[in-house]
Amino acid sequence: MYDDQTNCLELTVYDHDVAGKDDFMGRTTIDLSNIKHEKTHTLEQILEDGAGTITLLLTISGTSGSETITDLTNFTPNPRERDEIVCSYGLLKSFHNLKDVGWLQVKVYKAQGLQAADIGGKSDPFCVVELVNARLQTQTEYKNLNPQWNKIFTFNVKDIHSVLEVTVFDEDRDKKVEFLGKVCIPLLKIKPGERKWYALKDKKLMRKTKGSILLEMDLIFNHIKAGIRTINPKEDKFMQPEQKFKISIMKRNINRVSQIVSSFVDTGKFIQSCFDHESKPRSITAFIVYIMVVWNFELYMLPVTLLLIL
CATH class of the missing domain: 2.60.40.150 (C2 domain)
Structure with a gap:
């Protein structure tokens, strides 16, 4: 901002057109002389001719010299x-x-x-x-x-x-x-x-x-x-940087999903092998564990077990 500038900030909204000219959608002005410095203001401005509203954060900061409050x-x-x-x-x-x-x-x-x-x-x-x-x-x-x-x-x-x-x-x-x-x-x-x-x-x-x-x-x-x-929801941050697509992140996420799927498959194969009697000690152990669980199981144990896993 400069001393010889106008104190009116003009905002214009357009519809971006890739092929042709951008279409005008609305305009509004803000009088900066009424805005307190060194403070972020959340403003909701009505566009001209009822074209909608625009919400923005506006701050006049970085002032120096006679600003004794901030210097x-x-x-x-x-x-x-x-x-x-x-x-x-x-x-x-x-x-x-x-x-x-x-x-x-x-x-x-x-x-x-x-x-x-x-x-x-x-x-x-x-x-x-x-x-x-x-x-x-x-x-x-x-x-x-x-x-x-x-x-x-x-x-x-x-x-x-x-x-x-x-x-x-x-x-x-x-x-x-x-x-x-x-x-x-x-x-x-x-x-x-x-x-x-x-x-x-x-x-x-x-x-x-x-x-x-x-x-x-x-x-x-x-x-x-x-x-x-x-205990209330977190305040939304308006000024979030755009997340850029990265192949490395995508590959890492695919590997994570593959590992989870493979672990489920391996667990299923292990349980199936207990019923197929591929290994007698394993099948006997699984049968004993099954008997103990059925004999001692109570319904309240299910949420407690999930809680322990969590």
Whole structure:
């Protein structure tokens, strides 16, 4: 966003036509001047002429300069403010606004030793912080492998079993992004006030990648609200990456099914061999086991046996 831009965001919906021209389906506008910064808003906009509705997540983030609320260089902690937040999530407030489970504050200080994504051996890194559908990001630090963002982000916690995702990207000139590293932190693993370096990992979180990031988090939540939320369905995440078809995954799944089928076949052959008297000791043992089961079997044993297998 730039100062000389209009504050109206226009969204247009088309029907994609492979052979010819895309067909216009509807349009809507959003006044950005009324949108609060550094917060993810879920909006449902009605398209013109009753052409339907469109649901979207909209966030204005990465602001810098005079934004003292989000800029660590101008931030002064207020213990009284935190005490008020603790009080608002106390036991006496357990049945007030059940969807508001807790409050999370994330301080993104800096990163070091990032991967060089540009030809000159540098990167233009920025950091994206996500909690389910809430998504905020820092400003971009250009030509830097050790960026200092110094940002504070605040999230409303709806499910204490959610996972905080912190991802570092490289910004290119054409506004495309390149993945540099990621870390995922379950909310229940957060130690309030602990400033810690986290090693960045790849997209699948299987291996370490170059670089680490310095974070400090503070979490306050109501245990009763969190318990009530636990028995409800998990919140759907709108921004899910598209799953790409991979031959290796398909082969692995086919092998799994083949192994299961072969194990059933082998079990059937073994049981059949007991009745065919291919091996006298095996048939005698099977007969004794059969007699013992019939003699001692009670109906309640069936679910108990299935429970033991589970």
